Amino acid sequence: MSLPRFQHYIDGAFADGAVTFESVDPATGEAWAVMPAADAADVDRAVRAAHRAFLDSDWSRMTATQRGKLLHRLGDLLAEEAPHLAAIETRDTGKIICETRAQIGYVAEYYRYFGGLADKIEGVHLPIDKPDMEVTLRREPIGVVAAIVPWNSQLFLSAVKLGPALAAGCTVVLKASEDGPAPLLEFARLVDRAGFPRGVVNIVTGFGEDCGRALTSHPMVARVAFTGGPATARHVIRNTAENLAHTTLELGGKSPVLVFADADLDSAANAVIAGIFAASGQSCVAGSRLLVERGIRDRLLQILARKAAAIRIGDPQDPATEMGPLATRRQRDRIAEVVGRSLAAGARLVAGGHPRDGVGFYYPPTILDCDSQAVPSVREELFGPVLSVVSFDGEEEAVATANDTEFGLAAGVFTRDLARAHRLVRRIRAGVVWVNTYRAISPMAPFGGYGLSGLGREGGQDSVREYMRTKSVWIRTSDEPIPDPFVMR
Numbered sequence: 001m002s003l004p005r006f007q008h009y010i011d012g013a014f015a016d017g018a019v020t021f022e023s024v025d026p027a028t029g030e031a032w033a034v035m036p037a038a039d040a041a042d043v044d045r046a047v048r049a050a051h052r053a054f055l056d057s058d059w060s061r062m063t064a065t066q067r068g069k070l071l072h073r074l075g076d077l078l079a080e081e082a083p084h085l086a087a088i089e090t091r092d093t094g095k096i097i098c099e100t101r102a103q104i105g106y107v108a109e110y111y112r113y114f115g116g117l118a119d120k121i122e123g124v125h126l127p128i129d130k131p132d133m134e135v136t137l138r139r140e141p142i143g144v145v146a147a148i149v150p151w152n153s154q155l156f157l158s159a160v161k162l163g164p165a166l167a168a169g170c171t172v173v174l175k176a177s178e179d180g181p182a183p184l185l186e187f188a189r190l191v192d193r194a195g196f197p198r199g200v201v202n203i204v205t206g207f208g209e210d211c212g213r214a215l216t217s218h219p220m221v222a223r224v225a226f227t228g229g230p231a232t233a234r235h236v237i238r239n240t241a242e243n244l245a246h247t248t249l250e251l252g253g254k255s256p257v258l259v260f261a262d263a264d265l266d267s268a269a270n271a272v273i274a275g276i277f278a279a280s281g282q283s284c285v286a287g288s289r290l291l292v293e294r295g296i297r298d299r300l301l302q303i304l305a306r307k308a309a310a311i312r313i314g315d316p317q318d319p320a321t322e323m324g325p326l327a328t329r330r331q332r333d334r335i336a337e338v339v340g341r342s343l344a345a346g347a348r349l350v351a352g353g354h355p356r357d358g359v360g361f362y363y364p365p366t367i368l369d370c371d372s373q374a375v376p377s378v379r380e381e382l383f384g385p386v387l388s389v390v391s392f393d394g395e396e397e398a399v400a401t402a403n404d405t406e407f408g409l410a411a412g413v414f415t416r417d418l419a420r421a422h423r424l425v426r427r428i429r430a431g432v433v434w435v436n437t438y439r440a441i442s443p444m445a446p447f448g449g450y451g452l453s454g455l456g457r458e459g460g461q462d463s464v465r466e467y468m469r470t471k472s473v474w475i476r477t478s479d480e481p482i483p484d485p486f487v488m489r
């Protein structure tokens with residue numbers, strides 16, 4: 001039986017790639033579809049199409065209000081097609097169907113939000129310190145955007161790039177991850193139906209070295225929006241030494257969740273479980289370090305072990321499934337390797353820890369009780385369902401432990417003490433701090449990291465400005481002739 005074939009979307013047309021590769025269903029370990037892989041020539045075609053559309057097309061002549069309407073239309077189509085796209089994303093990445101459906105439904109709101117912002121980007125008039133001068137600042141779209149995403153939540157991670165870029169008037173070449181690219185390649189059909197002029201949005205996939213490098217170093221790219229791991233981010237920064245593109249980086253995390261003795265333990269436990277085991281832990285904001293006040297450690301661990309054991313693991317297409325497989329065999333094997341090293345370094349197994357036999361890339365919900373921050377699972381991002389638990393005594397040690405990481409993406413604080421919550425919010429180094437909740441997001445709230453978790457912010461009103469340049473316009477209002485500068489008076 002022949003497998004379904006996906007195509008790139010370049011210059012308003014669907015096209016094959018230079019070569020193809022098979023995408024594997026993580027629940028079965030079997031190839032289920034054939035994907036195109038772009039090489040440098042495919043990327044060049046896509047970037048040139050985006051460049052043409054940016055400089056001279058119906059898009060470049062469109063009003064901001066018209067751009068906003070197109071984004072709204074894309075949001076509506078996405079909401080309509082969420083069940084279809086969710087089934088494809090679940091098939092290609094193993095993410096469970098109830099999560100993909102809910103997330104894609106919400107991604108529609110991102111396009112609507114950015115559509116609403118499109119005609120609210122205003123210029124500025126400066127009270128300049130010179131007579132007879134009018135000085136205004138124009139906000140202009142930056143140009144061609146290279147957007148690159150990893151495999152998890154590709155529709156969401158691309159919406160926080162495409163949304164503001166298109167609202168600003170840019171054009172985009174979006175590179176889907178080579179792992180699980182199907183949802184974005186299918187999403188191209190909605191872009192096409194929404195009526196964006198050709199070349200405005202181009203969607204390709206391919207491998208890092210051929211496709212990713214060609215895209216981020218392309219001389220016609222003015223802006224790079226990257227989500228992925230810190231090691232790849234360093235390549236991206238080196239690539240942009242070629243084109244000096246303005247770059248934002250959304251990278252990994254080792255996010256702490258701090259639970260104090262006065263917290264509502266059951267509620268905190270539910271947030272901790274969702275924070276680490278949702279999406280099988282393949283989430284940049286996974287709360288992968290649980291920091292627990294020593295006095296409640298045993299009680300909280302008991303609750304967590306019980307809840308972890310009750311998680312229904314199974315077929316990701318079944319709406320009753322609560323945890324599916326990891327996206328790739330490579331990912332599952334890496335997790336098993338880090339857990340092995342962590343146990344050898346003295347961590348104690350509270351739950352899980354043994355990959356299940358049988359088909360698919362499954363790894364069970366795992367909890368490791370760790371005596372120190374030196375255990376590998378406490379320091380390294382696993383991007384999987386592994387919670388490392390470290391105890392603390394008092395607020396000072398809690399803050400020091402939370403900040404003892406090279407990352408700084410997110411943090412959670414569970415306490416009923418309002419004053420303490422405020423103190424912790426100030427002292428924790430992370431781009432997002434959630435108090436008595438975890439993993440809440442919105443198009444209105446900026447998102448991004450400290451340290452190795454990245455550069456810049458996505459989401460919120462200011463993110464549209466990240467896709468614009470400021471032009472200062474000076475107009476002399478005097479009718480007096482300009483004096484000859486070389487005639488002395």
Ligand code: NAD
Nearest residue numbers: 149150151177208212213228229232235250251252253284
């Ligand atoms: P990755 O860094 O390996 O790959 C990300 C993307 O970069 C892929 O599309 C890949 O093809 C591309 N790429 C690879 N080499 C490249 C190169 N030389 N030049 C340009 N592009 C290149 O990441 P991954 O392993 O697919 O994803 C997991 C990582 O993503 C984790 O570290 C995770 O925390 C992070 N992530 C961060 C966020 C966030 O918003 N902060 C969200 C999701 C995932």
